[in-house]
Amino acid sequence: MLNIAIVGASGYTGLELIRILHCHSEVAVTCLTSEQSAGKRISDIFPTLKGRCDIVLENLEPVRVADKADIIFTALPHKAAMEVVPTFLKLGKKVIDLSADYRLSDPAVYGEWYETHLNPANLKKAVYGLPELRRAKIKGAKLVANPGCYPTSIILGLAPLLKKGLVDLTSIIADSASGVTGAGRSAKVDSLYCEVNEGFKAYGVGGVHRHTPEIEQELSLLAGEQLKITFTPHLVPMDRGILSTIYATPTKAITKETIGALYREFYDGEPFVRILSNDALPSTAFVRGSNFCDIAPLVDARNGRIIIISAIDNLVKGASGQAVQNMNLVCGFPETMGLEGLALFP
Numbered sequence: 001m002l003n004i005a006i007v008g009a010s011g012y013t014g015l016e017l018i019r020i021l022h023c024h025s026e027v028a029v030t031c032l033t034s035e036q037s038a039g040k041r042i043s044d045i046f047p048t049l050k051g052r053c054d055i056v057l058e059n060l061e062p063v064r065v066a067d068k069a070d071i072i073f074t075a076l077p078h079k080a081a082m083e084v085v086p087t088f089l090k091l092g093k094k095v096i097d098l099s100a101d102y103r104l105s106d107p108a109v110y111g112e113w114y115e116t117h118l119n120p121a122n123l124k125k126a127v128y129g130l131p132e133l134r135r136a137k138i139k140g141a142k143l144v145a146n147p148g149c150y151p152t153s154i155i156l157g158l159a160p161l162l163k164k165g166l167v168d169l170t171s172i173i174a175d176s177a178s179g180v181t182g183a184g185r186s187a188k189v190d191s192l193y194c195e196v197n198e199g200f201k202a203y204g205v206g207g208v209h210r211h212t213p214e215i216e217q218e219l220s221l222l223a224g225e226q227l228k229i230t231f232t233p234h235l236v237p238m239d240r241g242i243l244s245t246i247y248a249t250p251t252k253a254i255t256k257e258t259i260g261a262l263y264r265e266f267y268d269g270e271p272f273v274r275i276l277s278n279d280a281l282p283s284t285a286f287v288r289g290s291n292f293c294d295i296a297p298l299v300d301a302r303n304g305r306i307i308i309i310s311a312i313d314n315l316v317k318g319a320s321g322q323a324v325q326n327m328n329l330v331c332g333f334p335e336t337m338g339l340e341g342l343a344l345f346p
Contacts, residue, residue, distance in 0.1 A: 241284025
């Protein structure tokens with residue numbers, strides 16, 4: 001039995017980690033931190049946990065946290081994570097980081113989109129934690145950079161086409177819509193009920209969203225050359241979920257049957273990627289609360305364009321579920337352990 005610490009446990013991803021790990025037979029959550037809620041029980045913050053996880057939240061003291069855990073999940077904002085991760089690594093702990101601090105391999109790119117990186121040497125040690133593409137490297141990693149939610153939906157959606165060189169790299173457009181939990185749990189005017197309800201809006205328009213370099217980094221690796229995409233995120237008045245619709249121009253004529261066969265072969269045996277067929281389309285309702293990514297590869301024959309639609313739960317496959325999937329690989333557990341639950345529907 002391995003002991004688990006969750007640093008930054010009072011946010012939505014922290015709660016989701018607790019929910020998932022509670023059903024994991026090989027680990028026990030032994031330490032939870034929260035700077036704002038230290039001294040309170042986690043079940044006082046999230047009553048859904050009452051009687052199942054009543055651990056008292058504590059301040060973040062890295063050495064003390066490390067003494068209580070074998071594996072540490074850092075569910076902190078960017079910058080806050082890189083202030084403590086080096087200490088955990090020096091103390092011999094394995095870290096699954098859910099922030100953006102170790103996703104970008106180039107410190108100059110990180111500095112352009114965030115701020116100066118405090119420990120760039122660790123960027124070379126971090127493994128980008130998308131299991132469907134990096135499984136072998138994740139298994140030996142001491143630091144896993146858990147992918148962002150939007151990048152997960154877009155990268156999984158495009159990977160088969162890029163690996164085969166089947167799309168014009170200058171033509172890729174991704175429109176993604178996310179539930180409000182993607183903005184985190186802290187109070188923001190833009191996330192208030194009256195600001196979000198009965199509305200649907202774009203934000204981060206014009207290539208300025210911070211997930212853009214992460215998406216382009218990973219898609220460029222798949223394609224074997226540098227590329228840029230047009231990425232526009234949208235906010236939907238729902239709790240959770242991401243639906244991405246991705247457009248690209250094929251480099252040669254392709255049929256719906258051919259592209260469907262390509263995707264089924266590429267993701268054959270993947271426990272959490274489902275390729276839809278028979279005109280079925282992904283919906284956030286069908287992945288809610290699960291670690292699945294549903295993908296429908298389609299062809300717009302009239303306009304000579306490929307359309308890929310993917311759906312994930314932004315808090316599960318887009319964050320905490322994928323983090324547990326990565327933990328399973330790092331620790332040698334069955335990859336699906338603790339993640340077997342089906343979607344919550346209706």
